[in-house]
Amino acid sequence: MVTLTLDRVGVALGRRPVVRDVSAAFAAGTLTGIVGPNGAGKSTLARAMLALVPATGAVRIDGDDVAALPRAGLARRIAYLPQGQTLHWPLTVERLVGLGRLPHLAPMSRIAAGDAAAIERAMARADVLDLRDRIATELSGGERARTLFARALAVEAPALIADEPLASLDPGHQIDVMELLRAEADTGKLVIAVLHDLTMAARYCDRLLVIDRGTILADGTPRDVLTPDLLRAVYGIDARIETGGDWPTVTTFGRAQPPD
Amino acid sequence: MSRSLLLALLAALTLAAAIASLLFGPVDLSVGRLLATASGHGDSIATTILFELRLPRTVLALVVGAILGLAGAALQGYLRNPLAEPSVLGTSNAAALGGVAALYFGFAQIHPAALPLLAIGGALLSLAVLFALAGRSESPLTLILAGLAVGTLAVAGTSLALNLSPNPFAAMEIMTWLLGSLENRSFEHVWIALPCVAIGAAMLLWNSRALDALTLGEDAAQALGVDIRRLRLRLLVGTAIGVGGAVAVAGAIGFVGLIVPHLMRPLTDRSPSATLLPSAIGGAALLVLADIGVRIIPTTNELKLGVVTAFLGVPIFLVHLMREKRIW
Known part of the structure; x- marks a missing residue:
């Protein structure tokens, strides 16, 4: 079972520290959402x-x-x-999804039957088999997101890190992508996704890591982490969090007023 | 079109062009006379024409065309820019400056190998300057800017040599060489160019799939296991050695590296790696055909190869422009 650990990780871009002293551990079979402004x-x-x-520290x-x-x-x-x-x-x-096999291929070697099978599996999982011969640059946003997802799946790595996979997708396609991430975690993979939509994150993720100014501000299950106080502190917004349903839903009202 | 069919067709075209190149010239050889000469039973005139003039010339056209087409395709893939060609890195201009220096200072008259060797030296020197300017940055833009600086410096040096030429004949000699030609080349030139081109081509063709990964951007390519720094080093050194060797024997022949990948790309699956080999073979065919054109187009002075390839570039860009404007 794969594990990923961050031990006091710090990153500076130029002279500006962007990530400071982050320590966390991630386990197989979980979908972790990284959220923050x-x-x-x-x-x-x-x-x-x-x-x-x-980076300083160790991953x-x-x-x-x-x-x-x-x-x-x-x-x-x-x-x-x-x-x-x-x-x-x-x-x-098909060619684009096939790029996912690159880490498995020696220079100048041909694609083997095992690679071709992995490409097929990835396309089937992301539901892009019908698009196989289409030109990827001519696809709609949703189709392209699924194709790029299939490309990542074709690697067949035990861990997957997705950076804002929902950006510029409509709500339907956002659900499709979140379902895919969830399914990957359910097959035993270690999945980490950087997300902005808090309700989506709360619905699908096992765990949320809230990052602000380069450090972890909160870490736990969505129910534990998402509180009006935290959202005010991190995003500067007033929000209501409904916890009665199957998953917490976040309704935002506006910018938080500074206390008098 | 399947890849093997495309490669087979291109190889057949190149072979036909190469045979035609052996047949046509100021003195046309018949196929029978060519075959007799090739098998060692030819007359002395045909033997001289074939082995001392046309064969080295044809081999050089193949070799130079191949590396120009290949380097163009590899750089377009790496820089993710369909307008890239070997000269964007300043390599060909620097090699030309090396050749010009050999002519200007008279080294070329001391030994025939001086000019090509100085041209290769110019290409390698430009590479060192390019790395010093671009540094460790992985951005294609930094590399293009550094290449522009190197190329501009080399062109300025060439202009200076022309400017300070002691007499019009010396200036004319430089100008003529700069136009690019395969006239009066011998097997000595082949032996100078061939190792450079072979090493350059091997470096450009090695692990070409890494170029495909760059379709997804540099982060994704690295996350797919591509070592971007090593890839860049391999491509730049391969281009400098290969194109340096080509310019050394043929002068500055432009546009082949730019237009051949454009001609080949629609016949492939459009991935950078799939364009490489067809561009090499296509470049070889194109330059052999252009060199036949140089010989059979009747002009008072023999046309220069670089002039013909420049004219070939124009219609190809017009077609692209018309497609872009959706006229055609």
Whole structure:
């Protein structure tokens, strides 16, 4: 069972510290949402987990320091779904999903039957089999999100980190993507997603990590973490949190008034 | 079109072009005479024409065209910019400056190998400057800006050499060389260019799938196991050595690296890695055909190869422009 631990992780972009002294442990089979305001350091923290930015402290996957692992070795252990949907070349969906097999291929080698099967499984899970021959740059936002998700799934890594996978998706497609993340965690994967929609995060995540100004402000189940006081402190908003249903729902009212 | 069919068609086209290149020229050889000469039973004139003039010329056109097409395709993939070509890194201009220096200071007259060797030296020096300027930054924009600086410096140096030429004949010699040509090349040139091009091509073709991963951006590519720094080093050194070797023997031949990947891309699945090999073969075919054109188009002076490739570039960009404006 895969584990990911952060031990006093700090990241500075230029001279500005963006992530400060973050320690946490993540277990297989859980979906953890990282929430917090813009500029809080969520994406930078996610990038530090993949050794994409130089960090102090240590990020370990199953005890191995990610910064010391060879790139391809790390890529086989943590799949990454980055923010944004920019595609520089008009590849077909199948070809794009196939990029997920890159960490498993030796230079100049051909795609093996096992890789082809993994691509098929990933496309089936993300429901993009019908789009196989379409050009990825010509897809709608929802189709493209599913295709990029399939690309991350094709890695078949035991851990998955998704950075704002719901950005610019309509509510229906947001649910589709959250269901996919949930399903991955339910199959035993370690899944971490940077999210902005608190109700979505509360509905699907087992655990929420609230980040503000580079540090963890709260860490626990959505019911424990999401309180009006916390939302006022972190986002500067007044909100009501309904806890009567199956999951907490957050209704925002407006900017919090500073106390007199 | 399947990849193997495309490669087979391109190889057939290149072979046909190469044979035509051996047949046509100021003195046309018949197929029978060519075959007799190739098997060692030819007359002395045909033997001289074939082995001392046309064969090295044809081999050079193949080799130079291949590396220009390949380097263009690799750089377009790496920089994620369809307008990239070897000259965006300043490499070809720096190699040209090395050649110009050999002509200007008269080294070229001391030994025929001086010019190509100085051109290769120019390309390698430009690479060192490029790394010093671009530093450890992984951004394509930084690299393009550094390449522009290197290229501009090299062009300025070339202009200075022309400006300070002691007499019009020296200036003319430099200008003529800069236009790019494969006229009067021998196997000595082939042996200078071939190792450079082979090393450069091997570096550019190695693990080309890493270029495909960059379709998703640099973070995603790294998260897929691509070592961006190593990839960049491999591509830049490969381009400098390969294109340096090509410019060293053929002069500055523009546009092949730019237009060939554009011609090939629609015939592939449009991924950068799939464009590389077809661009190499297509570049070889294009340059051989252009070099045949140079010989059979009747002009008082022989046309220069760089002039013909520049003219070939125009219609291809017009077609792109028309497609962009949705006229065609």
